[in-house]
Amino acid sequence: MTPAALPAITVRGLTKRYEDFSIGAQDISFDIATGTCAALVGPPGSGKSTVAGILLGLLPPTAGSVTLAGGRSSSAVGAVLAPRGLHPRRTVRDHLRVYAAAAGCPDSRVRAVLETTGLTDRAGTVPDDLTPGEQTRAALATALLPDPRLLVLDDPVAGMQLGELSWLQGFLRNHTRRGGTVLFTAPSLVTALPIADYLVVLSNGSVAYQGSPARLRRRNPDRLVVASSSSIAIATALAARGFTDAVIRPDEQLAVADATEDDIVAAARAADVRLHRIVPDRIHPDRVLASLTRAAAPRPVGPGMPPPASLPYGVAR
Numbered sequence: 607m608t609p610a611a612l613p614a615i616t617v618r619g620l621t622k623r624y625e626d627f628s629i630g631a632q633d634i635s636f637d638i639a640t641g642t643c644a645a646l647v648g649p650p651g652s653g654k655s656t657v658a659g660i661l662l663g664l665l666p667p668t669a670g671s672v673t674l675a676g677g678r679s680s681s682a683v684g685a686v687l688a689p690r691g692l693h694p695r696r697t698v699r700d701h702l703r704v705y706a707a708a709a710g711c712p713d714s715r716v717r718a719v720l721e722t723t724g725l726t727d728r729a730g731t732v733p734d735d736l737t738p739g740e741q742t743r744a745a746l747a748t749a750l751l752p753d754p755r756l757l758v759l760d761d762p763v764a765g766m767q768l769g770e771l772s773w774l775q776g777f778l779r780n781h782t783r784r785g786g787t788v789l790f791t792a793p794s795l796v797t798a799l800p801i802a803d804y805l806v807v808l809s810n811g812s813v814a815y816q817g818s819p820a821r822l823r824r825r826n827p828d829r830l831v832v833a834s835s836s837s838i839a840i841a842t843a844l845a846a847r848g849f850t851d852a853v854i855r856p857d858e859q860l861a862v863a864d865a866t867e868d869d870i871v872a873a874a875r876a877a878d879v880r881l882h883r884i885v886p887d888r889i890h891p892d893r894v895l896a897s898l899t900r901a902a903a904p905r906p907v908g909p910g911m912p913p914p915a916s917l918p919y920g921v922a923r
């Protein structure tokens with residue numbers, strides 16, 4: 607494999623047990639291809655910060671390995687952590703100058719990253735007078751000083767206004783277009799989906815899903831919910847027409863993916879079934895995340911207790 611074809615991040619069998627026996631990560635494996643904007647998504651306590659901390663070399667893993675194709679130097683990896691680590695009494699510009707000097711970057715980089723992050727007008731401001739979104743941008747500006755190719759960002763969306771979000775999206779897209787790679791954490795799919803082109807969903811320290819947002823969407827499609835005199839008869843008639851993704855819900859209504867309303871009406875007519883109503887059921891991303899994470903196995907709580915053998919939702923490739 608050529609260096610460019612190597613994954614920017616390779617994680618294998620990563621496990622982290624804290625001293626109090628909490629499990630931060632449980633046999634996590636994934637690859638993030640170079641040029642990808644990947645999201646590590648999961649509810650609070652699912653292990654995002656643990657994985658990010660190990661990735662950055664801030665935490666030792668109990669088992670497993672992390673390989674960063676470009677190494678871990680600050681010129682190779684730029685990190686934005688929570689809290690953002692801004693000096694309370696320094697202006698943004700002075701903060702950046704201190705870090706630029708430490709990293710051996712010329713003063714021109716300070717001006718460049720202020721401009722990139724849209725903070726030129728706020729350069730004379732101290733952190734307390736910045737909005738949370740501006741604080742994140744200031745932390746990102748710090749990480750960008752040595753122009754690293756890999757960015758690891760802990761919840762960059764938190765506290766950002768709508769305009770800042772579209773800026774962030776554009777910035778990250780541009781970074782990956784230039785051959786850079788991004789791994790960011792997010793507590794919800796709603797915030798991750800507009801930005802990420804690869805997802806690793808964590809649940810209780812294990813991978814509940816990994817793959818493209820499109821494949822996750824295909825696995826959780828919007829449906830039309832059909833109330834009729836016979837769900838089974840319509841399902842059979844739809845299947846005969848090639849629409850096989852229909853499920854009978856607990857309330858006996860039929861939930862159909864792919865088929866249009868016209869297809870359902872035609873199937874009902876052919877099956878001689880009376881239709882009562884057809885209502886769209888759009889799947890909200892938070893519902894998808896809840897379904898991926900709600901059945902997570904309980905954690906071991908004491909010394910010597912074995913970790914759970916497997917979770918109900920395996921890694922889907």
Ligand SMILES: Nc1ncnc2c1ncn2[C@@H]1O[C@H](COP(=O)(O)OP(=O)(O)OP(=O)(O)O)[C@@H](O)[C@H]1O
Nearest residue numbers: 624626628629630648649650651652653654655656
């Ligand atoms: N220093 C620590 N000592 C003991 N347990 C910890 C420590 N850090 C994290 N944990 C535990 O590890 C698990 C994963 O936590 P982690 O902070 O990695 O999750 P997270 O998804 O980043 O959560 P959040 O979104 O709230 O930051 C949790 O059960 C947490 O209580």
